Amino acid sequence: xxxxxxxxxxxxxxxxxxxxxxxxxxxxxxxxxxxxxxxxxxxxxxxxxxxxxxxxxxxxxxxxxxxxxxxxxxxxxxxxxxxxxxxxxxxxxxxxxxxxxxxxxxxxxxxxxxxxxxxxx
Numbered sequence: 001x002x003x004x005x006x007x008x009x010x011x012x013x014x015x016x017x018x019x020x021x022x023x024x025x026x027x028x029x030x031x032x033x034x035x036x037x038x039x040x041x042x043x044x045x046x047x048x049x050x051x052x053x054x055x056x057x058x059x060x061x062x063x064x065x066x067x068x069x070x071x072x073x074x075x076x077x078x079x080x081x082x083x084x085x086x087x088x089x090x091x092x093x094x095x096x097x098x099x100x101x102x103x104x105x106x107x108x109x110x111x112x113x114x115x116x117x118x119x120x121x
Contacts (some may be wrong), residue, residue, distance in 0.1 A: 003082040004090075006118070007067045009051070009081050012058035014085065017050045047120040049090060059111040063088065068116055072100045078121050093117040 002009040025039040053060050060068075071079060072092045081088040092099040102114030 049118040090118040
């Protein structure tokens with residue numbers, strides 16, 4: 001079961017960038033003699049988690065959209081994300097706007113598709 005805070009997410013919602021992240025950051029500069037100077041560091045947070053509900057696979061109802069929007073409206077708040085057997089502490093990626101984006105499946109249907117941008121802390 002997938003949950004953000006206390007909100008149960010549809011099992012068909014996709015984590016689109018799950019395997020597009022590395023837990024290591026690396027930098028390199030050249031010395032005055034042209035020799036590469038390389039350093040690397042393990043990351044303990046900052047992993048992007050982009051959750052997508054899209055037609056015809058997954059939809060969110062009006063209550064779920066309002067709950068996610070309310071969570072996103074809490075500046076600096078950290079939420080638990082249960083994704084299958086994994087647990088992450090996440091916050092919304094407001095530095096990569098929009099942190100949440102929803103569009104109705106059909107006018108007045110009460111069902112939505114959209115994107116939720118999170119990152120691990």
